Amino acid sequence: MSPNDKPKRLFKVASEFNVSTSSIVGSLSDQGFEVANKPNTKITPEMYEVLEEVYGVDKANSQQHEKAREEYASRRDQIRASRNESVSIEDTLEPLEEELPLEPEDEEPEEIAGLTPLDESEEEAEGQPELEPEEPETVEAEEKPEPVEEKSREETTAEEESVEEPAVEAGEEEVPDEAEEETEVAAETGEEPEDEIEEDEEFEEDEEAYEDEEAYEDEDEEEDEEFDEDEEEYEEEDEEFEEDEEDEEDEEDEDEETKEEGVIRGRAGRLKGTKVVGKVKIDESKPKRRKKRKRKKDRREDDSDKGKKKSKKKSKKKKSRRRSKRVDEEDVEQKMKETLRKMQSSETVGSRRQKRRRQRKEEREEEEQLQAEMEELEESILEVAEFITVSDLAELMGVKANEVITTCMNLGMMVSINQRLDASTIELVTEEFGYEVEFVDADEAIEEIQLEEDSPEDLEPRAPIITVMGHVDHGKTSLLDYIRKSQVAEGEAGGITQHVGAYEVQTDDGRPITFLDTPGHEAFTAMRSRGAQATDIVILVVAADDAVMPQTIEAINHAKAGGVPIIVAINKMDKPGANPDKIKQQLAEYDVIVEEYGGKNQAAEVSAKTGEGIPELLEKVLIEAELMELKANPNRTANGVVLEARVDKGKGIVANVLVQNGTLEVGDAYVAGPCFGRVRAMENELGNRVENAGPSVPVQLTGFDDIPQAGDKLVVLEDEKKAKEIANQRQQIRREQELRKSKHLTLDDLSRRLALGEVSDLNIIIKADVDGSIEALSGALQKLSNDEVSVNIIHTGAGAITESDVLLASASDAIIIGFQVRPTANARAVADNEEIDIRLFSVIYDAVDEVKDAMEGMLSPEISEKLSGNAEVREIFKVSKVGTIAGCYVTDGKINRNNPVRVVRDGVVIYDGEIDALKRFKDDVKEVQTGYECGISIVNYNDIKVGDVIENYEIVEERRSLEDVRDND
Numbered sequence: 029m030s031p032n033d034k035p036k037r038l039f040k041v042a043s044e045f046n047v048s049t050s051s052i053v054g055s056l057s058d059q060g061f062e063v064a065n066k067p068n069t070k071i072t073p074e075m076y077e078v079l080e081e082v083y084g085v086d087k088a089n090s091q092q093h094e095k096a097r098e099e100y101a102s103r104r105d106q107i108r109a110s111r112n113e114s115v116s117i118e119d120t121l122e123p124l125e126e127e128l129p130l131e132p133e134d135e136e137p138e139e140i141a142g143l144t145p146l147d148e149s150e151e152e153a154e155g156q157p158e159l160e161p162e163e164p165e166t167v168e169a170e171e172k173p174e175p176v177e178e179k180s181r182e183e184t185t186a187e188e189e190s191v192e193e194p195a196v197e198a199g200e201e202e203v204p205d206e207a208e209e210e211t212e213v214a215a216e217t218g219e220e221p222e223d224e225i226e227e228d229e230e231f232e233e234d235e236e237a238y239e240d241e242e243a244y245e246d247e248d249e250e251e252d253e254e255f256d257e258d259e260e261e262y263e264e265e266d267e268e269f270e271e272d273e274e275d276e277e278d279e280e281d282e283d284e285e286t287k288e289e290g291v292i293r294g295r296a297g298r299l300k301g302t303k304v305v306g307k308v309k310i311d312e313s314k315p316k317r318r319k320k321r322k323r324k325k326d327r328r329e330d331d332s333d334k335g336k337k338k339s340k341k342k343s344k345k346k347k348s349r350r351r352s353k354r355v356d357e358e359d360v361e362q363k364m365k366e367t368l369r370k371m372q373s374s375e376t377v378g379s380r381r382q383k384r385r386r387q388r389k390e391e392r393e394e395e396e397q398l399q400a401e402m403e404e405l406e407e408s409i410l411e412v413a414e415f416i417t418v419s420d421l422a423e424l425m426g427v428k429a430n431e432v433i434t435t436c437m438n439l440g441m442m443v444s445i446n447q448r449l450d451a452s453t454i455e456l457v458t459e460e461f462g463y464e465v466e467f468v469d470a471d472e473a474i475e476e477i478q479l480e481e482d483s484p485e486d487l488e489p490r491a492p493i494i495t496v497m498g499h500v501d502h503g504k505t506s507l508l509d510y511i512r513k514s515q516v517a518e519g520e521a522g523g524i525t526q527h528v529g530a531y532e533v534q535t536d537d538g539r540p541i542t543f544l545d546t547p548g549h550e551a552f553t554a555m556r557s558r559g560a561q562a563t564d565i566v567i568l569v570v571a572a573d574d575a576v577m578p579q580t581i582e583a584i585n586h587a588k589a590g591g592v593p594i595i596v597a598i599n600k601m602d603k604p605g606a607n608p609d610k611i612k613q614q615l616a617e618y619d620v621i622v623e624e625y626g627g628k629n630q631a632a633e634v635s636a637k638t639g640e641g642i643p644e645l646l647e648k649v650l651i652e653a654e655l656m657e658l659k660a661n662p663n664r665t666a667n668g669v670v671l672e673a674r675v676d677k678g679k680g681i682v683a684n685v686l687v688q689n690g691t692l693e694v695g696d697a698y699v700a701g702p703c704f705g706r707v708r709a710m711e712n713e714l715g716n717r718v719e720n721a722g723p724s725v726p727v728q729l730t731g732f733d734d735i736p737q738a739g740d741k742l743v744v745l746e747d748e749k750k751a752k753e754i755a756n757q758r759q760q761i762r763r764e765q766e767l768r769k770s771k772h773l774t775l776d777d778l779s780r781r782l783a784l785g786e787v788s789d790l791n792i793i794i795k796a797d798v799d800g801s802i803e804a805l806s807g808a809l810q811k812l813s814n815d816e817v818s819v820n821i822i823h824t825g826a827g828a829i830t831e832s833d834v835l836l837a838s839a840s841d842a843i844i845i846g847f848q849v850r851p852t853a854n855a856r857a858v859a860d861n862e863e864i865d866i867r868l869f870s871v872i873y874d875a876v877d878e879v880k881d882a883m884e885g886m887l888s889p890e891i892s893e894k895l896s897g898n899a900e901v902r903e904i905f906k907v908s909k910v911g912t913i914a915g916c917y918v919t920d921g922k923i924n925r926n927n928p929v930r931v932v933r934d935g936v937v938i939y940d941g942e943i944d945a946l947k948r949f950k951d952d953v954k955e956v957q958t959g960y961e962c963g964i965s966i967v968n969y970n971d972i973k974v975g976d977v978i979e980n981y982e983i984v985e986e987r988r989s990l991e992d993v994r995d996n997d
């Protein structure tokens with residue numbers, strides 16, 4: 029730095045040297061320049077030169093510091109930018125390495141050694157023999173700090189948790205004595221304590237520079253003040269740095285972290301030092317003490333840093349000067365030991381931070397991993413509707429249909445290419461191909477007909493479609509009436525709008541607006557929300573003499589959900605109690621803020637009775653519509669939405685359809701949801717026949733094959749055949765869905781419903797022949813519970829399955845498992861009616877396996893029993909050599925001689941065996957039909973009694989269905 033030729037302003041100089049103006053004034057005063065502490069005070073080149081001597085190093089340091097910071101910041105930004113791609117240790121380390129030179133840890137021993145002679149020579153140069161007698165005190169002062177340091181180190185650790193006070197307190201408790209001693213010493217020796225060393229706090233990285241500065245040691249004490257002021261800034265800087273470092277360092281490996289640890293520890297020390305020095309009050313009240321204490325604190329802080337500064341300071345300070353002769357090798361060694369010890373102990377701070385950093389790093393890694401997994405998962409998730417065909421599923425997965433068919437075969441299912449698969453099958457098949465499925469509503473899936481995009485030049489402005497919403501009786505219909513100049517409200521039952529109507533009106537200047545009149549009654553909330561979806565703008569009617577009501581809020585929510593702008597019509601302004609401001613305020617609570625209040629919602633104060641304000645309202649509607657640039661292409665095939673459909677006595681099925689794009693013409697073939705048709709006739713809202721209807725035009729349409737639902741999308745297709753095909757597909761899906769919707773849970777349906785996420789509990793009622801079986805069965809079944817489904821045994825009992833069991837099953841959506849028991853006739857009838865799944869078993873493991881398979885969605889063919897018939901034993905004949913012959917009456921099905929039989933007594937199976945002989949009168953027969961009598965003898969079983977039921981069944985290898993169960997029963 030060379031002095032400038034021109035005088036400079038004090039504030040500029042202060043900012044140049046990065047010190048306070050008062051410090052500069054103080055420094056100058058010490059050098060014999062008396063200047064006023066005013067920002068504009070001129071600093072002459074001579075003064076500047078003096079200042080440069082005093083602060084030159086600071087300035088250089090400051091610049092260097094700033095430069096390092098800038099470099100650091102830029103690297104940090106770079107790293108942040110590249111963080112998402114890849115984080116390399118080298119990258120993240122760079123900024124730290126950049127900063128490492130600021131921490132002259134490695135040079136410490138040399139410096140200590142190097143500094144000592146400097147001090148000595150300096151002292152000698154200063155020639156202060158008076159120092160000798162002071163030695164004992166100095167020693168005391170020198171040694172005392174050690175416990176203090178210890179303490180302050182502990183405090184530092186605490187301080188890491190942002191507790192700053194304790195450190196300061198510690199300093200205050202212990203230091204004053206020393207400080208006082210030192211002050212006394214200083215007073216006695218007439219020395220001025222020097223303070224430059226305090227700069228270490230901020231610029232420890234530049235400590236070497238301070239060595240050079242020792243020539244100025246006796247200068248200006250007032251520097252403290254500057255530092256006090258500036259410290260805060262630096263503290264902030266340090267903290268900033270620390271934060272930044274932490275962010276970055278998180279990503280480093282542990283090795284690097286350890287390496288960098290030193291840097292961090294250094295900072296921790298610095299921070300603490302800064303904080304302690306922050307005892308500005310003391311400084312201000314007792315400058316000398318403050319300085320002394322501060323120096324002590326510095327030492328302590330430095331010690332807690334790494335001890336290196338302490339050594340340096342010692343070498344630089346007056347203290348060290350006083351006792352310079354005693355600074356020998358031994359001392360240095362001792363200090364080094366201390367330093368090392370302190371470094372180790374200060375690791376607690378570092379390690380904690382390191383731990384924190386590591387923790388954060390781990391958290392971040394975990395998060396990233398999770399995200400990656402999610403992405404991967406998303407990629408492998410197929411969104412399908414249930415009952416997708418084999419070929420469509422194959423296409424979705426990007427495989428050949430044959431592969432899907434083969435997979436199904438492997439799973440035990442014979443499927444054709446056009447066969448539709450249920451949820452559980454889809455799940456199994458897709459799993460085989462490494463996909464997960466997410467089932468979408470079939471309704472959602474069937475809406476998808478790809479519509480061609482219009483090119484912008486084909487688009488023409490269209491009428492806005494407006495939905496009037498609002499609370500009941502706030503005047504929606506009246507408003508629309510007034511606009512249409514007709515009296516719709518009068519025609520309605522009870523004056524309440526009962527349907528979704530659509531009307532096209534023209535404003536005075538001939539511009540069209542299409543109004544959908546949606547009911548304000550709560551019961552039609554769902555319809556209203558549909559109205560909002562087909563709507564460009566919502567007119568929210570609120571009666572000025574009333575308030576924002578529940579349906580007003582609902583309307584707001586629907587409009588918002590549909591992303592439809594709201595124009596507020598504050599109605600009934602003609603009424604005496606009208607208070608539009610209140611309404612506006614209330615609406616603001618629901619984020620409908622009128623323009624007047626600085627919001628974006630237009631509002632008009634109207635009266636549907638007098639017509640006041642209605643032209644303004646329409647004007648606002650048109651302004652809003654213009655802003656929205658509503659356009660459509662009238663020169664294309666139409667698509668629209670069904671607003672309402674019904675069967676008209678004369679016309680058949682009629683539907684109110686709003687054309688949304690293109691032009692609908694008589695004769696057009698179309699599909700609307702699962703319905704299709706050809707436009708037979710169209711009428712506008714006045715009942716006039718029209719040949720075509722363009723965008724935003726509502727028409728009443730005839731020609732549907734079935735009644736569409738409000739909200740179904742109508743799309744015109746090239747021919748009726750295509751329309752029919754699509755409609756049929758949709759119908760099939762809907763029908764299959766209906767069909768599969770059993771009233772109650774069945775085992776066959778379980779896996780499907782599990783796949784769709786419809787069930788999470790499998791409730792089971794167990795009936796068995798004996799208690800032992802019940803226990804064994806319920807224990808085994810309960811063990812089948814898994815994450816997806818929990819098996820709950822809600823009732824058990826011995827004996828036949830009764831009507832009450834079935835009713836319980838019905839009430840709790842349970843299945844019934846019968847082990848060696850049968851349902852009573854009544855139970856069967858109720859089970860049939862209630863669609864309760866009753867499963868009958870003779871082997872416990874079969875029961876367990878079947879439930880398990882159902883839960884797992886196993887589709888392999890099962891060996892099952894099919895009941896062929898039941899015969900009731902009415903008489904017993906004992907024939908010698910032959911055994912017991914049961915005279916039976918076939919009550920249902922037929923008895924087949926070759927099929928096995930069971931003997932059931934009081935609903936409990938007592939024997940399982942084969943028919944020995946089946947006779948009609950004296951003739952052996954192969955089978956006996958229902959309603960006939962027959963004689964049955966059973967191989968090796970003679971204990972038949974009147975009243976027993978002989979159950980004839982066959983073993984079939986197929987998947988069982990609800991029907992089978994019913995047949996069985």
Ligand SMILES: Nc1nc2c(ncn2[C@@H]2O[C@H](COP(=O)(O)OP(=O)(O)OP(=O)(O)O)[C@@H](O)[C@H]2O)c(=O)[nH]1
Pocket residue numbers: 498499500501502503504505506507517523524525547548549599600601602603634635636637638
């Ligand atoms: N004084 C006055 N009465 C009005 C005004 N607008 C509507 N009304 C009356 O308020 C009552 C309700 O009007 P509607 O138009 O049926 O209200 P709505 O909101 O359509 O009601 P719903 O169809 O039941 O949902 C009727 O008796 C109207 O005559 C108005 O601006 N001023």
